[in-house]
Structures are given as structure tokens and as C-alpha cells.
Amino acid sequence: MLSFLLPQRVKLLGLLIAAGVVAAVAALGWQVAELGAQRYAIGGWGAPLGIDLYADGLSLLMLMVNAVVCLGVSVYSTGYFNRAYFRRSRAIYFWPLWMFLWAALNALFLSSDIFNLYVTLELLGLSAVALVALAGGADALTSAMRYLLINLLGSLFYLLGVALLYHRFGSLDITILSQHIEPSPAVWVAMGLMTSGLLLKTALFPMHFWLPAAHASAPAPVSALLSALVVKASFYIFLRLWLEIFPVDSSVFGELLGVLGAIAIFWGGVQALRQTRLKMLIAYSTVAQLGYLFLAFPMASYFAWKGALFILLSHALAKTAMFMAAGNILHFGGHDRIQDFDHVVQYQPLTSAAFALAGISIMGLPPSGGFIGKWLLLEAAINSGQWWLVIIIIMGGLLAAAYIFKVIGYAFTQSRKSHQTRRVPIRMEWTALILAIAAILLGLIAPWPLAIMDIGLPFSGEAAG
Amino acid sequence: MNTLYLYTIVGVGLFTLGLYALLIHSDLLRKILAINIMGSGVFLILVALAARTQGAVPDPVPHAMVITGIVVAVSATALALALVIRVRTKVGHANLPEQSLE
Amino acid sequence: MLLSEFFTVILLLAGAFFFLAGTVGLLRFPDVYTRLHALTKADNVGLGLMVLGLALQAESWAMTGKLILIWLCVLLSSASVAHLIANAARKKGIEPWKQ
Amino acid sequence: MSLNALLPLLMVLSSLLVGLIIFFLPEERAGIRIALNLAAAVLKLILVGVMSWGVFFYGLEYEFRMPLLHSQELILHADALSILFVTLSTILWLVTTVYAIGYLEDSPHRSRFFGFFSLCVMATVGVAMAGNMITFLLFYELLTLTTYPLIVHRGTEEARRAGRTYLIYTMTGGVLILTGTVWLHAIAGSLDFSYGGFVSDLVDEHRTALIAIFVLLIAGLGVKAALVPFHGWLPQAMIAPAPVSALLHAVAVVKAGAFGIVRVVDDVYGVEVAANLGVTGPLAVLAGVTIIYGSIRALFQDDLKRRLAFSTISQVSYIVLGIAIAGPLATIGGLVHLVHQGVMKITLFFCAGNLAETLGIHKISEMNGVGRRMPWTMTAFTIGAFGMIGVPPLAGFVSKWYLGLGALEVGQEWVIYVLAGSSLLNAAYFLPILYAAWFKLPTDSWPDERAFGSGETAWTLLLPAVITAFLTLAVGLLASMPFSPLHWARFITTLEYLP
């Protein structure tokens, strides 16, 4: 799964590798589906001594969505980085960096070793930063810088937590840790450290400040990746740790996360509504959508986890499509000011459709993937009698509708202004559209991913609840 | 009080010091210094605790982890420094703009 | 106490003295050139004495060789670095200190 | 999968596919577009015919199931009630398609328009055939989304504002329904529609919750059905092109809301349970208020389409009223009005569209003597208007008759006064129009006249209006024939009340 390459003729190579990785994931998927959760000991040493790779339903799903999104981004990028005005000297670096990022994601979703996770996190963070900076403008550089610092800070917090855990329990393997774990001050402190480090990277509400700038100023395929996958990676680690390592009796903490998530939904939604530039709007929408993921924590029930995960999956697809659409519009009209969209949108029906369809999923309207996730969350909230969560989820959906239709509304207005326009490669439009459709279809094939989530029983602890 | 705990606490101190400086400085070069010092603090804690097993050689695993960590840190620093230079040339100063919390 | 140990202690103490002197010089001397002067000269001698003292305790010739190698390396580098610094200072236009 | 299961799916997919294909057709390929549209409409008509045959004579239930969530499935099925609604929408869609082809000739973005038009019908059919709440919700929201582009089709600032208002209302309604549905699922564990409802076992345990859910659902549905506090979007949406207005009022949106209320009262709660919970009374009162309020507001509109819009608000509540009275005869009245109101109102809107398109007439004050310029159109209009007022033997009379009887049957005399009052008001706002059109002298020139050769207007515009006017006559005159809407409504009611 490790792919790295340097020479210039990368485009074809990149696509080949992309296809290869997808095939590998598919093979792994088949294996996991047939045989249950898989464990692979690198170097043949086995868990305590060596590093294990571990794939259960959770990681498999992440890998799959990863593969789909990445394939999409690869195809999209062949168009995006091909433009006349994108400096070739920069563009050639996109591919190797991108491959590193992808490799890091795959490695991250497969690892079951907390120190190994640290290394993958760094790999992920550095490649993401380099990709953001690829845009080259003053905005991009500044936000890349901030993003880098945030990343390093988060990693160090995480590493300190790892250090404490290791010295308490003498192992780095998640499974072994989960067997030995017992509450003690050191564990609590470690938990606090790792949580804050990871949440910083996941951009949960008070720590989201770095996200919009970084996501909005990056090149379009990079923004797509960051929003769709990179923030999810740290969330994935957090979820893993929460489910397997951290002491279960942490309901107060869960409540806190839920409240933060709720604030994130509101804040992100309101801010998104206030933005005048499309990419900023989408970036704030990410902040809001990330909030949903944390609503599952106060409920901590089987359905809640599944709902949050489902939102994660569909958001990954939908947000990728959205950023791609934004990239197309930006390329087409040369700007992404929402106010002046009239013509731009009308001449790009495919892109507009992609945006609209992705929007449906973000709003959580049926039959999209987002709807299923929201439904599960709602049901979990009602079952546990937490009405404030119900209200949050509902209001969040309305806010999302408001900011998405703010954009779509302009798709139908006529404009007499003429724009300087440029042709957008057709595959860029199609990739966006297909990913958006995938986000919708995710809702129609919901039972399938839901069943995958059960492999290896990552949520078995809560299955009773 | 064992000397090892002494070093551990020094490690905690360095970590906090770095964090403080990271938050309070706006100069990018200093922020990078601060991150490095934070990292040293973490490494110190890792290794100091590794040596607390009495008698025999200390646990080699944290040592390996720290070596990995140092290499990662220098990579990150190199990247950060190059970025600082870029920011300077593009933006004109090597500070992060005051970020409003929104 | 063996004779070699006695000499070692003497040599180490002497080395430490030179280091101290060099450091005092670094702190007290008025300008960059004189400071360099104090630092390199005194410290090189100090280090040489210490290396000598430790060499007496060495278990093998290889160890002695390494110790001497260290000294030589330091000699070489400190001389060059002192030269570089002084050169840089001169280029920057720092006048040597005069009474 | 058996053929029977495929039929409902085919109903939905036919328009979906057509819609998607149309999106990708170039603007100039009008021929193919028209052919596709008509073909899909005819195909649907045939499917409906087959299914109603099966339902009525063999008691078949056509059903298509697909797993959607844990324990929840996507269900499309055809029972008597859905057949009623589907038939209505299919026939009227065919007619509206013809009308829209004429109406939008040479205007831009036709591919987009007809694409969404098809999708809209897809959603309506889906709403009609939904076999459980979740499927219903799915298509209901889809309907919102597909009508939005139709409303803002003109692309003016005003259209965009209307679209926004529409969205704010319907989205809010949608989430209310969503909440209610999820809650219901949490309590009942099932959401499948069945005659007589499925919550009767839960009344003792979850009484308050059930009432709350009822309120949520009705409020959500009430938005589309334009019940009084939630009606604000409808008059604004008049900005849309005439075929869209026709569709909104007669076939799709408003009807979907009303139909949803029918579903909730009859097939989720069951009439008896609902009455037992004490929720039907307030609903009936609400409907009564809406009827009167809508009529009064209509009286003061000079814009023809706005007057019609308020009339719709009033008329649709007849359906709700019929259901909420909770007696067999009233139910028949409500159900049959679902169809009748559709046929009558679409006629009126076609006519209004014709006037606007041919002569540029938008206001009632401009209509003096228009009957002589466009006799056919105005004849159709007159039939529709008389139907609305409830003049026997037209369609409206049948509905009102049954509503009145039903109210008496369960001893709610106040409904009679509502009916009578509203009929008077209907007469008050329709008769002046007719008087002006037929008996006043025409002015010198029309606001914006266009020539359409020999006829009074284009045949694609005229024909649909004439057909629906004819239908208005027919369903009233032939109400006692088999397969008439009335007959079918009775059939449904038997099923509801004798499970």
C-alpha cells in the first residue's frame, strides 16, 4: 500500500497506482467480509513486540470511502493540474505529495499501534500542509503555516499521551491496551492529552479556527481531500481510542463533546451562511458537519455510532463533490463570489447538479447518505430521551439547507453580466457529479455499509444499549 | 525522589514552556523553536520513564520511539522553515496575522 | 591510589582550570577578537590536558587513539571557526578593541 | 421479483428516467423531449389502469420492497387510496405536459424545466405509492426539491424570493415530519401504512407522545397543504409559470400535503384512534377556519392567479375537513374532493394561463368582455368556477354534498354553516369574474396580445383546458358510475372502516 514516486511522468503512474490501491482495498474488503476482522503482524513478531495491522468493519469502511474519494480526486486532478495557468513546476509535486497523503491515510486506517498512528499522523499532516501550500498565494501560505503548527501541536499532545500510556501499560497495541486498561490518574491525563491533540486536528468547535482558511485556500482537489478525509482520520483515531481504550465510565466527558459538537453545528452553520465566498462557505459547512460526528458521544449507543459514521461517510463523498464543483466554478468564472454566480452556474449544468446533489446529502434530505445518518442519530437521541439533541440535529439540517440554497438560488437567476470564462475539462465536471451521486446512492444502499460496520464488532460494547 | 523523576518533571516543564511560548509569540521562527522545545520535553519524558526500571539496561523501545520522533521533528522543522521563508517572501513578514476566533 | 590515577586527577584539574580561565576570558574580555582569543587558546589547552588525563586511564590503544582524535578534531574546528568568526566580524566592520 | 412488485417501481422509474434523459438533451431537441414526455405519461396511464383493475377486482396489493435501514424498508405499493391519487396525478400530468409544451414554446432552459417537471411527477407518484412513513418522507422531500427549480424557473429576483419563501416553509415542514416520523418509529417500531392504523396498541402507554407526534406530522404536512398558519408560501409561488401553478395546486404539492394528512389520519393512526386521542376535532376546526379565511382573502385579490391561489387554500381544506370529521360519509367527501378539486382547479389555472399568454391579462379588472375574444377558454373557466361554487351537478357539488351529509352523520352541524358560508363566498369571488368576462364590454385593446393564427389561442393551450373542464362535468354527472372518483372513494372508505 505504500506508494511513493518521484519522477515527473507521474500522471499516468498516479492513476495506475490509484487503480491498484482501489483493487487492493477491494480485495481486503472481500477478505474482511468473508473472514471477519483481520490482523496482520508486520515482520511476523506479533502485537506486543512488533506492529500489527488490523482491519475490521470500521477501518474497512474508512478504507473504502478513502479509495472512492481518492480515485475521484486522482481523476479530477489530472484535469485540474493540467491547466495552462497552473505552474508546471508546482504541479509536478502534486502527485508524489498526494500519493504520500493517500498512503498515510491507508496506513492510518489500518494501524493498531498507537505510536505507529503517531507516525502516520505526522506523515498525513506534513503532506497535507505541503499540498495546501501548493496553491502558492499569500492566503494559502499563511493558512498552511498555521495548519502546520496546529498539526505539530496536536501530534505532540498525542505523543505525550502515548508516552504515558506506554509507561503505564508497557504496550503500544490498541488491543492489548484495551485488555489491560484501568482507570488511574495517568490514564486520565493521557486521555485528556490525546483527546485534545486529536480534537485539535479534527477541528471540533473551539479548535476549528484554523480549518476554514486552510481548506478554503488550498487547490480544489486538496480542499476536497482535507475536508473529506484528513480531518476524519484524526476523528477515526479518536473514535478507536474512545471505543477501545478509554475507560467507559466517561459520560460527563461524552456530554461535553456532545455540547461542543452542537455548538459547532450552529456556529459552523451560521458562519457558512454569512460567507460571501463559496469555498469559505463549504469550509464552514465542514465545521458544522464535523459537529454531527460528536453528537454520538453523549448517546454512545449502537445506533448513534452508526449514525455518526454514516454521516462521516456521506459527508466525505458529498464534500469532495462540493469542493470539486467549487473548483470548477472557480476555474470557469475565475472567482468564487457567491453574489456573482448567475452565469457561471448556468453554463455548467453538471457542476451545478453535482453541487446540488451533494447539498442534498449535506442537508440530510432523503434519500441521501446524510439522511440515513441523521435518521439514525435522531432515533438514538429519541431513544435515549435527549431532546436537546433532537432539536440540534433538526436545526442543523435547516441551517445547512439555508446556506446551500443560498448558493443554488443563483443557479436559476438570469444575468446580463458577461463573464470571462474558461473551459473546464469535462472529466472534472463528471468526477464531481459522480461523487455527488455516490453520496446520494449511499442512502439507498445503506444496509450494506451498516452491515460492514458490524464486522469485528467495533461497537459491541454498546450493542446492548 | 529519584533523578529520573527529576528529568521527567523537567520534561513536563519544557513541554509547558514550549506550549506557552508557542501560544504567546507571533513570530514564526520562535513558534518553531517552541514546538521543538515542546518536542524535547516529550522525548525527555519518554526516555526518563524508560530508565526507571531498576537495574538492567533501560527499555529500548522508547529509545527507538524517540529517535523516530527526532527524525520526524527535524523533517517537520525543515518543512516549517521553508514555509516561513515562503511566507516571508509572499506576505512580507514572518508573523501570523492576528486570528479572530471565528 | 595508583600513580596513573594521581596524574589523571592532576591533569583533569589543570584542564578544568584552563577551561575556567577561558570562560572567564570569554565573559570579561572587551571585544569579539579578544574573547575568541581567550576561548580558543585556553580551551584547546584545557581539552588537551583532559584528553591526556583520560588517556592515561584508557583500557586500550584504540581508546587512546580515539581520545586524541577528538582533540585533533576540536583543534581543527575551533581554529577554523575562530578564524571564520573573526573574519565575519572584521567584514561587518567591528573595530578591534584598543585601550 | 415478481411482475406485481415491479409495477409500482416502474411507475416511479418511468418519470425518473425520462427526467434524467431530458436533462441531457440539447435545448433544440424538442421533438424527442415531447415524445419522451408523452410516452412516459401514457405508459403511466396504462400501468395505473392495470393496477386499479387488479386492486379492485382481485384485491391484489402491488408492492415493491427494498431494505433501507435496519428494520426499515423502502416500500412502494398500490392500494386503493394510492391508486386514487396516482390516477389523478397521471391524467392531469398528461394534460399539463401538453399544456406546458405549448406554454413554454421558445422560452429558454426547456430541458431543465421538463427534466424537473418529470422528476416532480416522479416524486408525486412516489408520495402516492409510499407504503410507509419513511418512503413517504423520502418522496415528500424530493417533491420539495424538484418543485423549487420550477418555481424559480423564470430566474427573476422576485422568483428567487418566492422560491426562498417556499423553501423556508417546506423545509421547516419537512423537518417536523422527520422528527415525528423518527419518534413514531422509536415508539412503534414500524411505520408501514395499514388500514385502520398501526398505533392502536400504544394508545394507553404513549398517549401524550402520540398526540405530540400527531401535531408534528400534521403541522409538517399542513405546510404543503397550506393550512392556515402555514399557507404563506402559496400565494407567493404564483410567480411560477402557469403549468407549474397548475401542478402545484392541483396535482403535486398541495395535494401531497393533503394526501399525507389522509394517510396519517387513516393509515397511521386510524380514524378511531385519532378520534380517541381527541386530535381530529381541532384539526376539523383548523380546516374550517382555513376554508373561510382563504375564501375571504380571495375576495380581495385583483390578481387573477392570486385569487385562485387563495381559493386553493380554501378548497384543499375541504379534504382535510372531510378526513377530520371522522365519519364514513365525510371521508368519502374528503377523498372525492381530492380528485375533484384537482380537476377543477387545474382548469381554472389553464385558463388563467391562456389569458396571460394570449392577451397579457393578469388582473381581473382587465378581463372585461374577454368571453367574446376567447369563448372556449372562458367556457372552460366558467365550468370550473361553477364547480368550485358547488353548483349541481358539477364536481364540487358532489364533494360538498357528502361532506355535509358526513358532518350530520356524526352530529357536527357547524360544518354545514362552514360549507354554506364558503359556498357563498366562492360565489362572491367567482361570479364577478364571470360577469365581467361575459357581459361587460371589452376595452379597446388587450394589455399584450399575441396572434395565434385562426384560433383564439394555440391548440396546445386550449385543448388541456377544455379536456379538464369536460372532466369536471363528467365526474359530477357520472358520479354514480363504476370507476368514477366517487365510486372509488367509497371503495376506499369501506376498506378503512371495515378493516
Added chain:
Amino acid sequence: MEAMTSLPLMTLMQLLFDTLLGFALLWLGWRALASPDLFQAIVLFIAFGLLMAIVWVRLDAPDVALAEAAIGAGLTGALLLTTLARLEAKNRSKSALEKKHKVWLMTENVKLKTASFLWLMVILMLLVSGLVYAVLTLQEQTFELQMLVSKNLESSGVSNPVTAVLLNFRGYDTLLEMSVLLLALLGVWSFGGIPKPHESLPGPVLNMLSRLLIPLLIIVAGYFLWVGSDAPGGAFQGGSVLGAAGVLLLLVGWRLCIRFVGLPLRIILVFGLGVFVSAAVVLIFLGRQFMEYPPSVAGALILLIEAAATLSIGITLAALFLVGRPEFRRHK
């Protein structure tokens, strides 16, 4: 000899030394962050790194000490200094004005309100106390990984446990870590357009020095590499020494000949990682797990991988120092 009698004294001395070292470390760290002059701060940071190296020795971690001295202090310091040089070169005029204030709490360019400052303090205090408490109450490990390491040391092919962990037991980490290094270089290159620092011609002395030192450094690198399997040392230490040699070369003004800048350089850069991965993958085809070295040849394999890694690491580090794509400047 007289160990028995002087034991308490020795312990006391050690404690004293450790305490001094600890405080010196803290002090240096603080000064490095607080000192008003950036140049001074960086020099202090380098000193801090060297002190860290001594601490590592005190903690029986010679491998780490070597890595820290070479990479942590040496290379990072060099990187920081050249960056500073580049930054200053840009606007020398402004810098004179900037840093003249004596500061104690390092608040020079910051407009922190008192309230938020207090909050920050409170949070940091909480953090410190939490950490200290956690560390002090840390129980013994429940699981002795260390035992496992020493038990399996024989089959790992090397006798230095740290190397064993780095390259065999947890070789995957190292693999990824090398990717990080390569990635950093890639990232730096991708920024492109880095301004050239003001370069002065190296004097004859420096030239002479480099001529003497570079062969020595290369030998030392080789030595580290060789000795790494059973004594402190190894690929990273060797690589960083090699890197230092490269840095020195670059300082002297030596540049790669144009024909090496393109593909050959890149090949060397990926060489280490390439060997690592291919060794690991080849093993799969031999019917073993990914990275499962057969004990009989493990030593040789590790040495091979390390050799390749050393070369790549060295060149990568040197390239990082250069900042920006290397290009043909001056042929020497």
C-alpha cells in the same frame, strides 16, 4: 575500587549534577524562547540541544544522544540559522528596529489582555500539575515489553536492542519515518522559489577545513552504520553525519554538477526507502510476512537496508539544508 565507600557521595554528586543539568536545560529552553534577539535565541537553542544530548547519556540512552547531537542540535540548528540568514537578507534594515526590548515574559509582540493571559496561566498550571501528578503516580508497567525484546534479540540479527527495535521489531515505524523525511524534502521543494541567501565566498581556511573534515565525516558515518548493529549508532546517526558533511560542502559553495541534479539525485533520495520496501516485499514472495526477516540473514539484511538508508538520509538532510530545488550554480 573504593566504590563501596564513596557510593553515597557519588550518588549525591550525580543527583547534584542531574539537578544542575535539569535546571540548566529549563533555563536554556526559557532563554532560547525569551531572548529578544533571534540569532541569540537560535544559538541558545543549539546549546540546549547539546545539553539534551548529555541528558540522554545520563539516562543511558546513547543512541538517542547521538541522534540528538547530530540531528536535533546540529542539523536543526544549521537549518534555523540559514533560515534566519535568508530572512534577514530580505530586510536587514527593518530587523535592527525590532528587537530591542528587554523582556521577561516574552510578551514582546503580543497584545494579550490581562484576563486572557491569566486564563492561559491557569490552564498551563493545570496542565503542569496534572502532568506532574500523573507522572508521579504512574504505576509500574503491567506488561514487560522489554523482556520480550531481549528474548527475541538473538533472532533479530543485531545485538543493539535499539537497532533491533528500530529496524526489525518496529521496522514499519522506521519505514514510515523515512517516508516522512522524504516527504519533508518533497514539500520543501514544492514550495519552490526560495530566495537565495547572501553568499560569501568561503575563505581558504574553511575550504581547508572541509577538505580535511569531509572524508573524516564520511568515515565516521560508515563507522556508525557498521557499529550500529551492536553498539550505539545506526542508520539515522550515520545518515545525519553524512548530512553534516553535505551541509559543510554546501557551505563551502560546492554544488552538484548539473547532470546529477535531475534523475540521479532523486534516485539516491528514494534509494533507501526503495531498498527498505523492496526487501520487505520480496520477503512476502518468499513466503514470509511483510518485513519478516529470516533470522539467519537478518543481520545482513538490516545492514544492507541501513546502508541504503544512511546514504539517502544523508543526502536528504543536506538537500533540506539547501532549501529549494538544487540547481546548478558553480562548478568546482
